[in-house]
Amino acid sequence: MEQSTIDNYKKAGKIAKEALLLGRELIKKNAKLLDVCNKIEGKIFSLGAKPAFPVQVSCNDIAAHYCPEDDDKIVFSDQLVCLDVGVHVDGCIGDNACSVDLSRNNSDLVKASQEALKAAVETVEVGVSLGEIGKAIQNAIEGFGFKPVRNLSGHGLDSFNIHAPPTIPNFDTKDKTKLEKGMVIAIEPFATNGAGLIYENGEPSVFALHGKKSVRVGFVRNILKQIEGYNGLPFTTRWITKNFSEAQVRYALNQLKQLEILKEYPPLVEKMNGLVSQAEDSLLVDDEVVVLTQ
Ligand code: CO
Numbered sequence: 470m471e472q473s474t475i476d477n478y479k480k481a482g483k484i485a486k487e488a489l490l491l492g493r494e495l496i497k498k499n500a501k502l503l504d505v506c507n508k509i510e511g512k513i514f515s516l517g518a519k520p521a522f523p524v525q526v527s528c529n530d531i532a533a534h535y536c537p538e539d540d541d542k543i544v545f546s547d548q549l550v551c552l553d554v555g556v557h558v559d560g561c562i563g564d565n566a567c568s569v570d571l572s573r574n575n576s577d578l579v580k581a582s583q584e585a586l587k588a589a590v591e592t593v594e595v596g597v598s599l600g601e602i603g604k605a606i607q608n609a610i611e612g613f614g615f616k617p618v619r620n621l622s623g624h625g626l627d628s629f630n631i632h633a634p635p636t637i638p639n640f641d642t643k644d645k646t647k648l649e650k651g652m653v654i655a656i657e658p659f660a661t662n663g664a665g666l667i668y669e670n671g672e673p674s675v676f677a678l679h680g681k682k683s684v685r686v687g688f689v690r691n692i693l694k695q696i697e698g699y700n701g702l703p704f705t706t707r708w709i710t711k712n713f714s715e716a717q718v719r720y721a722l723n724q725l726k727q728l729e730i731l732k733e734y735p736p737l738v739e740k741m742n743g744l745v746s747q748a749e750d751s752l753l754v755d756d757e758v759v760v761l762t763q
Contacts, residue, residue, distance in 0.1 A: 470651050475753065477561035478626075478653055482751055482761025484518045485556040485563035489762075492524065492552045496569045500545050502526050503537040506707075513556050521555030521562040521631055523675055523705035532618060532659050532667045532745040533737045536674045536705045539715070547572040549579075551659075551747040560629040560700065564655040565762035566749035578660055578746045581613035585639075585658035586748040593758050595650045602648075603638035606658045610639075616665030618745065621737070623656040626751060629700040652754040653761070663743015675734040677703045682728045688713065692721040703734060 488509050495505045506524040513520050527535040528548035537543065553566040568579045588605040602623075610617045623637030635646055639658050648654070659667075678696050692713055696704060709718045725731040739745050753759040 474561060477558040478563065478753060478761055479759070481518060481521075481556045481558040481561050482563035482565075482763070484513060484516045484558070485554055485565050485751070486762045487516060488512050488556060489552065489554045489565050489567060492554060493567060493569055496526070496545055496550055496552065496571070498545055498571065501541070502543045502545065503539070503541045505545075506537055509554060518556045518558050521557040521564065522703035523708065525551070525553040525675070527551040527553070527736065527745075529744055530663065530739040530742040531736050532621060532661075532739060532747065534673070534675050534734045535736045536707070538674050538706050539710050545571055549575050549744050549746060551745060553747065553749065555631065557629070557702065562626045562631060562751070563762050564626060564631065564749060564751050566657060566747045568746040568748065575744060575746070577613055578615060578662060578744060581610045581615045581660035582658045582746040582748040584613070585609035585617070585660065586656060586750060589656045589658065590750060590752065590760060593648065593656075593752055593754060595754060595756065596647050599635055599638060599644040599646045599648070600642050602656065603644070604641035607640040610658065610660045613660070615660045615662055618659035618661055618667055618739070619665050620667060621657070621659050623654060623749070626653040626655055629702055631702060648754045650755060653751065654754060655749055655751045657747060657749035659745055659747045661739055661743040661745045663739040663741035663745070666740040667737040668740055669735040670738040671736040673733040673735040674706045675703050676705070676722065677701060677732045677734070678725070678730055679732055680730040682730050684724060684728070686724070688717050689721040689724050692718065693725065696725075
């Protein structure tokens with residue numbers, strides 16, 4: 470990997486961490502989810518980077534992909550919040566997450582994903598197998614009496630690609646695939662007091678464009694142009710309604726869906742409605758492993 474690319478990853482990781490820490494401060498009783506997301510994203514821009522995906526504030530039994538729209542009225546009260554923040558610098562991504570327990574009744578659950586992340590990071594070196602990383606996560610979470618969410622996983626990071634190979638499992642899959650020098654990965658354990666499985670549920674507000682097609686209607690073309698500017702990275706409805714009416718955005722997104730170039734990311738909800746906590750860091754796998762989001 471070129472030094473300039475490594476520098477971009479380090480910069481993205483550093484800004485991602487700073488934005489995450491701001492978010493952790495902002496998530497308080499009576500704060501609006503919408504305001505918190507806008508402020509975190511504003512911070513990312515002010516530090517000279519861009520969001521790699523919309524800031525997500527997934528509460529209670531929602532593990533991921535909850536992203537408020539402009540008319541969202543929800544305020545924080547006593548939720549368990551998974552805050553996921555991604556940043557990119559010229560396509561080099563830093564991805565990190567933490568949990569905020571507003572009720573203060575779930576500190577063990579929060580600790581479980583934190584300790585699992587710690588244990589996983591300790592295993593990381595060139596040549597370690599994916600199964601070994603998953604095993605460390607599973608053991609740590611089960612040690613607290615909870616379950617890892619098995620159908621969510623960490624992932625590789627590549628240029629403008631938030632879900633590159635390899636898939637980093639959150640349980641012992643016995644996968645013998647080895648980490649290689651030069652890989653950039655995000656490890657993200659999720660712990661739950663539910664079934665340990667999530668499913669897609671509810672209306673998506675997170676999307677990504679894949680593929681290229683032409684559209685006829687003028688305003689749809691303009692919306693598509695804005696979306697193409699995200700280079701295939703996820704975006705949210707709220708970013709588009711800054712420039713276009715809500716009706717236009719709905720129409721355009723529907724059109725892109727029909728053209729089969731729009732991927733939707735609906736909220737991911739725990740199967741037994743268990744509470745979910747999350748922790749995540751991005752790492753550069755090298756002779757000396759670098760935690761990029763520290
Ligand atoms: Co991630």
